[in-house]
Amino acid sequence: MSHARIDLNEVERRAFQATLQDGLLEMYLGLIFLGFGMGGILDSVGLPGDMSIVIMMLAVVLLWALREYVVLPRMGRVQFSAARRKKVRNVWFAIMASWYVAFGVLFVAGMRHIGLGWAWLLAIIAAAMLAGFWLPAYFLHIPRLYGYGALLALAMPLIHWVGSGVAVFSAAGGLMALAGIVRLVRFVRDHPVPPAEEETANEFAR
Amino acid sequence: MNSHADRAQVLNGIDRLIHEPARLGIVVILYVVESADFTFLMNQTGLTWGNLSSHMSKLEEAGYVAIDKTFMGKKPLTTARLTDAGREAFRAYRQQMQQVFDDLPE
Numbered sequence: 001m002s003h004a005r006i007d008l009n010e011v012e013r014r015a016f017q018a019t020l021q022d023g024l025l026e027m028y029l030g031l032i033f034l035g036f037g038m039g040g041i042l043d044s045v046g047l048p049g050d051m052s053i054v055i056m057m058l059a060v061v062l063l064w065a066l067r068e069y070v071v072l073p074r075m076g077r078v079q080f081s082a083a084r085r086k087k088v089r090n091v092w093f094a095i096m097a098s099w100y101v102a103f104g105v106l107f108v109a110g111m112r113h114i115g116l117g118w119a120w121l122l123a124i125i126a127a128a129m130l131a132g133f134w135l136p137a138y139f140l141h142i143p144r145l146y147g148y149g150a151l152l153a154l155a156m157p158l159i160h161w162v163g164s165g166v167a168v169f170s171a172a173g174g175l176m177a178l179a180g181i182v183r184l185v186r187f188v189r190d191h192p193v194p195p196a197e198e199e200t201a202n203e204f205a206r
Numbered sequence: 207m208n209s210h211a212d213r214a215q216v217l218n219g220i221d222r223l224i225h226e227p228a229r230l231g232i233v234v235i236l237y238v239v240e241s242a243d244f245t246f247l248m249n250q251t252g253l254t255w256g257n258l259s260s261h262m263s264k265l266e267e268a269g270y271v272a273i274d275k276t277f278m279g280k281k282p283l284t285t286a287r288l289t290d291a292g293r294e295a296f297r298a299y300r301q302q303m304q305q306v307f308d309d310l311p312e
Contacts, residue, residue: 005304012238015250076246077285078239194245195255 013141016084020142022071023183024063029148030177031059037170044166066184074191091139095132102128118160126153148176216306223268224299228253229261233288233296236271241287262286270295 035056039049102124133149136142155172159165224233231251236242242250248258265271270292274285288296 005307006234006300008234008238011234015235015239018250073245076243076249077283078242078246079285080239082240191249194248 012081012084015078016080017141019075019078021183022067022075022187023180023185024067024071025142026148026176026180026183027063027066028180030173030175030180031056031063033152033169033173034177035173037166037168037173040164040166041170070184070188073193074188088140091136094135098131098135099128122156122160126156129153129156151175216302220302220306221295221299223264223270224296226261228257229265232258232261232265233270233292236286236288237293237296241274241285243283243285247286265292268295 035052038052038055042051043049105124106121129152130149133145133152137145137149152172155168159168162168224230228251231253232247235247235250244255244258244262247253247262248255251258253261262271262273266273269289271286272289274287276283276285
């Protein structure tokens with residue numbers, strides 16, 4: 001650590017970004033978008049579409065287990081400051097708000113029988129997607145979310161051209177989940193499990 | 207600071223416990239978070255487990271760091287946080303170092 005001017009904001013930002021290197025964020029996001037398309041995919045192969053709920057729940061449990069038993073023993077546990085926790089909370093509120101606004105616009109248009117047309121429909125959803133990814137990318141300094149947001153926003157016109165939201169959402173979700181898996185593999189390779197805490201406790205006690 | 211003597215006096219007063227690079231790294235990380243376990247600190251500072259333990263001992267002896275030992279299920283979990291004294295000591299150290307660097311001639 002240099003004794004020159006220490007940028008504490010930069011140190012805190014890097015510490016926070018370190019907790020997002022495990023790929024689980026991509027896997028959760030990929031799972032959400034795969035979930036949009038999973039029912040349709042299951043139907044198309046002759047399986048009940050309701051199975052998608054069970055599969056999603058199992059996937060969430062799997063991701064939780066990955067975090068508890070694979071990631072945290074390697075990454076360690078940290079409690080960030082109240083300011084950081086508040087910032088993360090505010091970003092989530094902003095994301096929720098952007099989706100409420102998008103769905104609100106669509107709902108009102110539907111209620112008033114305003115024919116928006118595909119272009120407007122997809123543009124509104126694309127805008128909500130961008131907000132959902134670009135807000136945390138900017139305020140929480142997670143630059144890769146800019147790319148994911150752009151990928152999903154650009155996927156919106158594809159739904160109209162391909163004619164299948166299932167295929168597009170599944171492909172986008174699958175790509176994100178795959179990126180998450182690659183990150184996780186790299187994380188596990190670069191972060192071996194440290195010595196057991198018992199050894200630490202003994203060393204510390206000496 | 208107007209003279210070499212003034213600068214020397216400030217430098218002599220620097221908290222050497224915090225000034226050591228490895229311990230400075232630990233204190234900086236703990237300053238920007240509420241608490242962290244040894245694994246997180248090891249990853250952030252690049253120290254080995256043994257080095258980290260040794261430096262943490264010194265910081266705890268000085269009252270700058272508090273170590274909490276709990277259990278996560280059956281596994282022991284050791285977390286560290288800066289005490290109020292540790293935060294104050296780091297703020298004072300940072301102020302002194304900024305003063306030293308600000309007064310250095312170009």
